[in-house]
Amino acid sequence: MLCKVQLNLSALVVVLAGLVATALARPDIPPVLGYGHPRPYTPEPLGPARYDFNYAVKDDYNGNDFGHQESRDGYNTQGSYYVLLPDGRLQRVTYYVDGDSGYVPQIEYEGVAQYPAYQPSPSYQPTPSYG
Template sequence: MFCKLVFALLSVAGIILGHPDVYEPVYKPEPLPYYFNYDVHDDYKGTHFDRNEKSDGKALYGSYTVALPDGRKQHVEYKADHYKGFVAKVSYYGKAKHPKYYGPAITFKHKGDYH
């Protein structure tokens, strides 16, 4: 009887020590390095933007450029990691152009009741 009790206790101890946490994932993937970029230039619609991003598995480096409605370009360079967080450097190129004359204000008129 004593041997059965010792065997049962050793079996339970082996199970507990062999699997300390049931919810811990068995496989912990490391972040993989990657690189991507894209560039859009649509002269018909006036859409111009691009983006570049790369990662070494520990930090993220990137930049993007956007054409603003006033004619300037906004360029953002950024770095993100687990120590400093997201750090961005923003710069603008070109001169803002605003129209000299504005047309009448756009107004909307109510056309009856809604049912």
Template sequence: MYSKVTLMCLVAVALGRPDKPVPTGYGYAPPTPAYTPPQPSYSAPQPTYEKHEKGMPFDFEYAVKDHYKGVDFDHNANSDGKVVNGQYRVVLPDGRTQIVTYTADHHNGYQAEVTYEGEAQYPEPKPYKPAPSYSAPAPSYSAPAPTYEQPKPLYVAPQH
């Protein structure tokens, strides 16, 4: 019995060898692929930055100033159709005002000059104070007084 089991194990190991070729079965061999990838057929893109349409002249300006929130900025620009000139200002969180004056055209690109007005302020932070806790308000009303009378009987008492 022991020899039969050993013989079966040896046969199983021999059949399951990794160096044995994969059976094709019924004489079938998988076909070799005949596909060849196509060669790239593209050309370099043509630059489009040299051709530009003439711009339209414009002139605009806006400003926002909110003292409650501390918001203060404005922007203005004008163009003759070829060159745009403008300026914008914004108040920074440190108290300074940043001013950007710019010129933009298709030949020189965007040229900006940045300046600052004022001195940066960094105040000491105040210590945190939690909001006061409130108790429930005392009622400002009294209980309503009854507006009804004692009910009267609707029946007549029986006589003895």
């Protein structure tokens, strides 16, 4: 008989714990610490964008040669970029951004395209197999 009472007492404790947890989780009860809901994020008004940047990469070992420069003051944006093409020419793009016309590029090429004849690398010499 003692065993039955312990089992019923355990069940009663579990039920009471569930009721307490449900009562504490009610949404109409204010938070215990009083933090409340966070204010919505409102960013500070920003002024017109202003920046100036540039970079250049020249790696003779790999043949990489490219760069970019751009400046902006409000809606006035202008810049240029260049890249050494695989055919040996340098492609240079100068541009500006006009509010009504958008991105306005001017593209120029320096040098003459060269296409040398293909020559396979003599470094690999397979060893003959006479199996």
